[in-house]
Amino acid sequence: MARVVMHVDLDAFYASVEQLRRPELRGKPVIVGGSGVPGERGVVAAASYEARVFGVRSAMPLARARRLCREGIFVPCDFKAYRDASEQVFQILHGYSPLVEPMSLDEAYLDLTGSQALMGQPEPVAVRLRDEVKRSCGLDLSIGIATCKLVAKVASELRKPRGLVVVNAGGEAAFLRPLPISKLPGCGPSTIRRLEPLGVGTIGDLAALPELLLGELFGQYGRLLHAHARGIDPSPVMPPGDPKSISREVTFDQDVLDPPRLRETALALLQDVGHSLRGHGLAARTVAMKIRYYPFETHSCQATLTYPSDRDDELTQAFTRLLDEHLDQSRPVRLIGAGVSNLEARAVQLSLLESRAAERAALDDRLDALRERYGEQAIFRGTSNRPQQKDFRRDDIDHLAAERK
DNA sequence: TCTGGGGTCCTCAAGCTA
DNA sequence: TCTGTAGCTTGAGGACCC
Ligand SMILES: [Mg+2]
Ligand SMILES: [Mg+2]
Numbered sequence: 001m002a003r004v005v006m007h008v009d010l011d012a013f014y015a016s017v018e019q020l021r022r023p024e025l026r027g028k029p030v031i032v033g034g035s036g037v038p039g040e041r042g043v044v045a046a047a048s049y050e051a052r053v054f055g056v057r058s059a060m061p062l063a064r065a066r067r068l069c070r071e072g073i074f075v076p077c078d079f080k081a082y083r084d085a086s087e088q089v090f091q092i093l094h095g096y097s098p099l100v101e102p103m104s105l106d107e108a109y110l111d112l113t114g115s116q117a118l119m120g121q122p123e124p125v126a127v128r129l130r131d132e133v134k135r136s137c138g139l140d141l142s143i144g145i146a147t148c149k150l151v152a153k154v155a156s157e158l159r160k161p162r163g164l165v166v167v168n169a170g171g172e173a174a175f176l177r178p179l180p181i182s183k184l185p186g187c188g189p190s191t192i193r194r195l196e197p198l199g200v201g202t203i204g205d206l207a208a209l210p211e212l213l214l215g216e217l218f219g220q221y222g223r224l225l226h227a228h229a230r231g232i233d234p235s236p237v238m239p240p241g242d243p244k245s246i247s248r249e250v251t252f253d254q255d256v257l258d259p260p261r262l263r264e265t266a267l268a269l270l271q272d273v274g275h276s277l278r279g280h281g282l283a284a285r286t287v288a289m290k291i292r293y294y295p296f297e298t299h300s301c302q303a304t305l306t307y308p309s310d311r312d313d314e315l316t317q318a319f320t321r322l323l324d325e326h327l328d329q330s331r332p333v334r335l336i337g338a339g340v341s342n343l344e345a346r347a348v349q350l351s352l353l354e355s356r357a358a359e360r361a362a363l364d365d366r367l368d369a370l371r372e373r374y375g376e377q378a379i380f381r382g383t384s385n386r387p388q389q390k391d392f393r394r395d396d397i398d399h400l401a402a403e404r405k
Numbered sequence: 406t407c408t409g410g411g412g413t414c415c416t417c418a419a420g421c422t423a
Numbered sequence: 424t425c426t427g428t429a430g431c432t433t434g435a436g437g438a439c440c441c
């Protein structure tokens with residue numbers, strides 16, 4: 001049975017939240033970005049549709065946005081406000097499907113497969129959802145509905161703002177065909193640059209290329225690209241899981257050539273990382289440092305601990321080593337960051353459970369070594385029988401058990 | 406115009422080992 | 424016993440997303 005996947009995306013989210021709580025900003029070109037410090041280095045996080053008329057776009061340096069839009073109202077980011085608004089919206093989303101995959105504060109996939117009897121046809125469901133979010137949160141959103149996540153996402157982006165686009169089963173490839181490859185999620189500047197010389201401008205052009213060629217050019221991603229261009233994307237809607245990495249970084253308003261200050265800044269960031277790590281009940285095996293030197297050259301390095309840790313002292317020790325080894329003290333630093341990855345659930349208390357698990361793992365290693373030396377059938381765990389092994393004793397037992405019935 | 410911050414996933418190379 | 428290799432881990436960098 002074909003799936004019913006919905007992609008929901010709030011329109012100009014941060015800017016809309018600002019206009020919602022400050023009515024004087026409504027109908028005006030609002031540009032959200034930075035932290036509000038004059039002269040800071042920052043980019044546009046969101047622009048209201050009134051500002052977009054001037055050519056202002058997300059990810060554009062604020063300095064450029066100011067030149068493009070002299071009458072723009074520049075507002076610093078307030079993530080707490082956006083998080084609060086986002087939570088309200090997600091409350092509503094959960095009323096429409098038990099399976100919601102958040103992609104960011106302003107975006108989510110909902111799996112509506114099999115909900116027709118309960119909820120009705122997908123399109124009227126989408127209209128109700130849109131109206132409910134508007135009524136109770138005051139925010140506009142766009143919706144795409146299709147048989148897979150990829151096509152649903154392209155659909156939701158197509159008629160923003162307040163768009164609703166449904167792509168019926170079987171119509172995926174035809175829907176994508178005329179669109180420029182830039183609309184395909186995952187197809188960014190670098191991929192576009194490499195496809196251009198092949199004469200690929202539209203998703204249809206891309207779909208026409210042999211899978212082998214794409215595999216040759218783009219490796220694993222090439223095969224995915226080939227499927228995506230045809231509207232094929234079997235990836236399931238997944239509930240949120242544990243984070244895979246946690247990091248904090250800052251770009252200085254002016255480049256810094258002062259090792260003690262860099263160190264203090266970085267260690268404060270790392271403590272924040274540690275705090276978040278413990279908040280998630282996780283421990284990290286890898287500690288990482290990121291540095292961006294003047295003018296814009298980024299380096300990263302990482303070290304793996306012998307065992308996972310969530311303790312500031314241990315993380316700090318590893319991080320300090322990275323800093324001492326890798327910081328080039330002669331170069332001005334633009335950005336510094338700290339992070340952890342290779343995360344695992346924190347061991348419960350200190351002990352039994354954990355040390356037993358470790359013992360078991362060590363035992364497995366020894367058994368594997370013996371098997372390598374003496375053959376697969378040589379040895380098994382005390383409690384386990386040889387799988388599939390014809391063993392007359394077992395046959396007898398099985399036979400008796402069957403007769404006893 | 407001068408390039409944020411928080412993530413995810415991929416690639417490639419090198420070392421290790423089953 | 425030696426050799427070859429497949430697969431994992433680690434580390435650096437890059438593309439991409441919002
Ligand atoms: Mg979005
Ligand atoms: Mg959005």
